[in-house]
Amino acid sequence: MTRTRVAANVLGVAAAIVLIFPVYWMVLTAVKPGTELMTYTPHFGTLHPTLASFRRAVAAPHFADALRNSVLVAFGTMLIALVLALLAAVAIARFRWYGRRAFVFVILVVQMVPMSALIIPLYLMLNSIGAVNRLSGVVLTYLAFVLPFSIWTLRGFVAGVPAELEEAAMVDGCTRLRAFFTIVLPLVFPGLVATSIYALIQSWNEYIMAYVLLSDQQKETLPVWLVSFVSAHGVDYGALMAGATMMALPVVVFFAIIQRHVASGLTAGAVKG
Amino acid sequence: MTTDTDTPVGLDREAPPPVRPRRRSRLAPRTVGYLLIAPTVVVLAVVQGYPLVKLALLSVQDLSQRELFSGLPAPFVGLRNYATILGDPDFYLVVARTVVFTVANVALTLVLATALALVMRAASRWCRLLLTVVLVCVWAMPQVVSTLVFNWLFDYEFGVVNWLIGRLPGVDFNGHDWYANAVSGFGVITLIVVWGAIPFVAITLYAGLSQVPRELTEAAVVDGASGRQIFVRITYPILRPIYTIVTVLSVIWDFQVFNQVWVARGGRPEPEYQTLGVYSFVRAFGVNEYSLGAAIAVVTVLLLLIFTVFYIRQSLRTGEAD
Numbered sequence: 362m363t364r365t366r367v368a369a370n371v372l373g374v375a376a377a378i379v380l381i382f383p384v385y386w387m388v389l390t391a392v393k394p395g396t397e398l399m400t401y402t403p404h405f406g407t408l409h410p411t412l413a414s415f416r417r418a419v420a421a422p423h424f425a426d427a428l429r430n431s432v433l434v435a436f437g438t439m440l441i442a443l444v445l446a447l448l449a450a451v452a453i454a455r456f457r458w459y460g461r462r463a464f465v466f467v468i469l470v471v472q473m474v475p476m477s478a479l480i481i482p483l484y485l486m487l488n489s490i491g492a493v494n495r496l497s498g499v500v501l502t503y504l505a506f507v508l509p510f511s512i513w514t515l516r517g518f519v520a521g522v523p524a525e526l527e528e529a530a531m532v533d534g535c536t537r538l539r540a541f542f543t544i545v546l547p548l549v550f551p552g553l554v555a556t557s558i559y560a561l562i563q564s565w566n567e568y569i570m571a572y573v574l575l576s577d578q579q580k581e582t583l584p585v586w587l588v589s590f591v592s593a594h595g596v597d598y599g600a601l602m603a604g605a606t607m608m609a610l611p612v613v614v615f616f617a618i619i620q621r622h623v624a625s626g627l628t629a630g631a632v633k634g
Numbered sequence: 635m636t637t638d639t640d641t642p643v644g645l646d647r648e649a650p651p652p653v654r655p656r657r658r659s660r661l662a663p664r665t666v667g668y669l670l671i672a673p674t675v676v677v678l679a680v681v682q683g684y685p686l687v688k689l690a691l692l693s694v695q696d697l698s699q700r701e702l703f704s705g706l707p708a709p710f711v712g713l714r715n716y717a718t719i720l721g722d723p724d725f726y727l728v729v730a731r732t733v734v735f736t737v738a739n740v741a742l743t744l745v746l747a748t749a750l751a752l753v754m755r756a757a758s759r760w761c762r763l764l765l766t767v768v769l770v771c772v773w774a775m776p777q778v779v780s781t782l783v784f785n786w787l788f789d790y791e792f793g794v795v796n797w798l799i800g801r802l803p804g805v806d807f808n809g810h811d812w813y814a815n816a817v818s819g820f821g822v823i824t825l826i827v828v829w830g831a832i833p834f835v836a837i838t839l840y841a842g843l844s845q846v847p848r849e850l851t852e853a854a855v856v857d858g859a860s861g862r863q864i865f866v867r868i869t870y871p872i873l874r875p876i877y878t879i880v881t882v883l884s885v886i887w888d889f890q891v892f893n894q895v896w897v898a899r900g901g902r903p904e905p906e907y908q909t910l911g912v913y914s915f916v917r918a919f920g921v922n923e924y925s926l927g928a929a930i931a932v933v934t935v936l937l938l939l940i941f942t943v944f945y946i947r948q949s950l951r952t953g954e955a956d
Contacts, residue, residue, distance in 0.1 A: 369756035449674040456667035478931040482685035505681035566776035616774035
């Protein structure tokens with residue numbers, strides 16, 4: 362038994378090193394001084410970390426625009442998705458109405474619709490109402506991909522709060538609304554955190570829709586900016602990796618918080634779908 | 635909730651029969667439920683329902699640049715777009731490429747993730763924690779970012795991979811361009827996709843593995859079963875539902891791969907790099923043949939749908955046979 366454990370540990374550490382290497386290389390490239398960047402014999406560490414590459418990335422054209430647009434889109438999507446998903450989750454978990462099961466089914470199946478299939482009609486639709494090149498159009502399309510997961514996750518949290526708690530409060534004279542705000546809301550707070558982070562990450566990372574819908578350089582979001590940065594600046598890998606690090610870092614931190622819910626949310630959807 | 639100040643109010647309310655608050659909640663439910671889902675239904679109808687209908691419509695019309703800018707209705711052409719696609723030898727090449735890519739990626743992902751989950755189960759606590767942290771980091775990497783990072787790793791001039799391979803005796807990989815040939819290029823893209831897909835599958839499988847009672851595997855060991863036998867006879871049958879889910883999800887994700895191919899080829903994928911997702915996109919937005927692009931997207935969705943239904947039925951059936 363102990364021999365298997367040692368073997369497993371060795372394999373585990375080896376796998377961890379291989380898996381993390383691209384992330385390590387990204388961060389390392391970002392903090393390397395210029396003299397160590399483009400060398401025929403790579404440096405696997407650096408004794409002279411510098412922020413020079415980050416400065417070049419930040420100073421590149423439209424970085425500030427892209428950052429602002431990404432923040433606006435991500436928080437816009439998050440806030441709207443949060444409110445809509447909470448309402449729908451309460452409707453599913455707390456109320457009985459005709460079509461409830463059909464609604465749940467649709468929510469689960471919709472998660473399977475490939476985004477690539479919807480790009481063409483979504484573009485044409487937004488084009489015809491003049492919402493192309495508007496951040497609001499992008500937020501609207503992101504809702505399509507964030508809402509079903511958010512509703513499904515929040516439903517679980519709302520259903521986890523015993524209805525008796527609310528009923529007791531209402532017997533004590535609370536209105537339905539007040540019972541919801543003082544009892545249910547605090548208890549589903551972790552669910553709200555999880556879904557809002559999920560929405561933030563999804564809309565922060567998304568590339569194709571933003572690329573198709575936002576043709577104006579001032580309207581680009583970070584992923585679009587990052588990709589166009591390659592073609593525009595050729596091979597300044599230092600600045601590119603600095604930009605990549607800046608884009609990925611908040612995601613890694615946030616994602617670590619909600620990782621558990623994402624795994625169960627995705628598989629739960631699939632079982633029923 | 636019953637603080638001192640609240641008590642008198644509560645008593646007041648209790649004076650009339652307690653039916654009152656309950657009736658309020660019994661009268662409302664249906665209406666309240668509909669009101670609560672209304673905004674979601676509207677949004678989903680606009681951004682999922684309408685586009686799906688529109689996609690199907692587009693695929694039987696001929697929408698070109700002219701109709702797009704003039705706002706004139708696109709002429710109805712029946713199944714002509716489908717005939718065009720199905721009559722195009724390139725299309726079958728793209729489908730074959732996509733299928734091979736999907737099979738290779740899903741198989742690699744499942745095998746490597748299974749190995750990793752088994753290692754995690756057998757390893758010490760600290761090692762498991764290390765792997766979990768690494769997996770979550772990898773999982774969180776945005777696709778665009780990881781593709782750019784891999785392009786840098788595989789850079790023909792200063793890439794660390796070429797340097798590492800060049801350390802092997804007698805091998806000179808200096809200046810080797812991985813994307814010059816579509817097979818090795820898809821090798822790199824496969825690495826990007828599999829690397830990004832492993833964490834979800836490995837973590838899900840590990841969670842499933844920890845549900846397998848240790849007594850079962852220990853009893854099998856006592857009976858002299860080999861590691862392979864234990865996996866095939868005990869672990870896999872228990873994990874089958876989880877395998878079905880992760881396989882279906884992986885196929886759906888890999889079959890419509892877009893970001894990795896697109897970004898790896900700098901937004902200009904050569905014809906030999908086109909998978910169905912890229913092909914449909916290039917047709918629609920590259921040469922403004924929106925209707926052809928839509929027809930390709932419909933075919934893609936149908937192929938996925940057929941696979942999913944067939945696969946899930948098949949695995950339900952084998953599950954019952956056990």
